[in-house]
Amino acid sequence: MFSPPQLQACYSTHLARLSASYARVLSSEGFDAVILHSGAAKSRTRFDDQYWPFRVVPHFQHWLPLAEPECALVIENGKKPKLLWLREQNFWERPGPAPGNHWQSGFEIVQLDGREKMIEHLPKGKVAFIGEEEAHAKSWGLVERFNPSHLVAALDQLRVTKSEYEILCIEEANRIASIGHAKIAETFGASDLSELDLHLLYLKVTEQDDPETPYKNIVAVGHNAATLHHISYERKPRGAQSLLLDAGAVCFGYTSDITRTYVKGKGEAASVFGGLIAAVENMQQRLCSEIKLGMPYEQLHERAHLRVGEILKDIGVSRVSAEENVAAGLTRSFFPHGLGHSLGLQCHDVGCALIRPQKDNPFLRNTTLIAPEQVFTVEPGVYFIEMLLEPLRASPAAASIDWALVDQLTPLGGVRIEDDIQITKDAPRNLTRAFLPH
């Protein structure tokens, strides 16, 4: 965990770098200033008075970790950034304490006791509005420059490369999540808990409330692991032999995204599945070690398909070579998702998918050239997904598959292994394994 002086020093550099980048982007896009609005509470339905948990606009959070609705940041060339901070007196609700105290001195802070007073503090000139609330932009006379697409795209690019401060936060998010993963691994090995209980235990040991996690925990036992984003947790334990846990944590808005898969108990299926977990783990580590600067991320994804082809042959699911498995499109049925995605303020972060992937990689979320200061996940998997196996059974490639073995493994769902990787000028850094070696 970082020390407060280290955090402070890194944050100051982050702020200076962000100010310089914004100044460059604003002038090249022809704006005098931009307002980054934090967002507003969103009603769950128009028929009652409940609100969804608040998610702050990421452009706002790129500057500071405050995550409160109805705040605005004014970024104006040559001026200290200004935070318009709504602090209404309200005896129904009160926001939590401000997250950290490393950022306040970087801003001119204007506390307001009413939203209507914000307009007095807005900048003059050609001003853009970035945020969710088009009605606010309208009432401030900025609707013509509400989320200008070129500006948003240019600001998204600033989020592709992470500052030292951002890395520190992502590392800390990995540390917190690793506590949860280790606890769940131990608990699953020793007892039989329901998916819901495993989910709640993860929240407890990582000290996160459910809406605070970067994404809804994926907790899938047995065949449920074949549902890539399984979040409809079973309430009862049922003695399943496999568990896939895909869960992260947050530090000052920055996320971690980690997946592990476990198997326990006896039997031939469990033993083959154990071999499959080891093989996917091995492939994942090998892919991480083969990352090179300047390499298209999609090339790594393609290599993963070849390795999945090898694994299918090695465990006996397929009788033909790795190359033949790839050529027949067979690996796409067992590994249907992308190898990974950029990571930062959003779990699926922005700016790394400007190029469309090849047509047989429709779900790949990272198509950039690998470059220093990027952070992305590497998360290969092998699954037994009925919806994808069904058409395969009817295809010419079906003859090369050992369907009896597939049927034996299907109740165990699938395997995914995922780490968060920081790219540097030297070797890539695995931000997850430092805390969670296996």
Ligand SMILES: [Mn+2]
């Ligand atoms: Mn992921």
